[in-house]
Amino acid sequence: MLSDSDRATYEWQLDVPGFGDGGQVKLGATTALVSRVGGLGGPLAMSLAAAGVGRIILVHGGNLQESDLNRQTLMSRQWLGRPRVECAAETIARFKPEIEVVPVNENFTEDNACGLIAMADIVFDCAPLFEERFLMNRECVKSRKPMIDSAMYSMQGQVMAVVPGITPCLSCIYPEVPGHWRRRFPVIGAVSSLVAQIGALEGIKLISGVGELSLGNLIMVDAAKMTFSKVKLSPRRHDCDVCGELDVDV
């Protein structure tokens, strides 16, 4: 049930065909986890908050550095040296105080992964290291929770929804940690924000039921040419170490 305040806040999106009160109520009842809150996860988390996701868990260890500022739009120069996750939570809370924001000043590890995923209904993977991404993927598959995986490089980005037992999981696509990947890579900040919005939208669609899902597809954007495209992914690998033994399938 939406309050008068909800109606006033969300009236522009309540009129979107297929969204309406039902979609808004679903968003409000959802706990989303975003890891991490840098160039991708920060603007993504902000859009979830703006849309009315009721509870947002922000997971990111470490302090704000000057080289973060080209893309981490929830931050402020005056916060250099402060924990990023606290800065992100402060920005979101100032923007939308009624949203419950839970900052966790840690990155995903074997020790905290299970507990963190247990707190969420949906997970947004924006992490820079494949070890973390695979950990989130594994725990989401174990607990049958959807994960929106977003990634970027230079002027390009890609987004993929993982719905355990239905779509391929991250390990179906990448069966091992890519040895060539480096933590530091080129990217224009606006590209990370663009990719973040695609990831946020796929999550909002998944939660609310609005629009058409791109399940089983890799959504790709090339900002240099301003083109969008999709790759139809192969079905789940039944020899996948992570999701191969799930008994649900399309």
Add this chain to the structure above:
Amino acid sequence: MTINIHYRGQLANAMGVDSEELDIVPPSSISSILQGLAEKGGGAFADIALDADGVPRRTLLVAVDGEQVTDFSMEVSANVNEITLIPPIAGG
């Protein structure tokens, strides 16, 4: 026959272009096309696309006319228009 090859991510940097037309002689498999590109693109391409034995890495996502292909021994048919090579990328 001529195929458009699209390079994404780090592979575009390695090749110096994000796409190009490639003449291939049928029958050519995805593997042989990748190995040929590695000769042309040098170490940076090979490191991402191939393992130390010259076998395509399992972490390379290959799409033929918009659909992922996982069997790299598959021969590319004459009616194929484009191959997209998508190395893994992450967030930050």
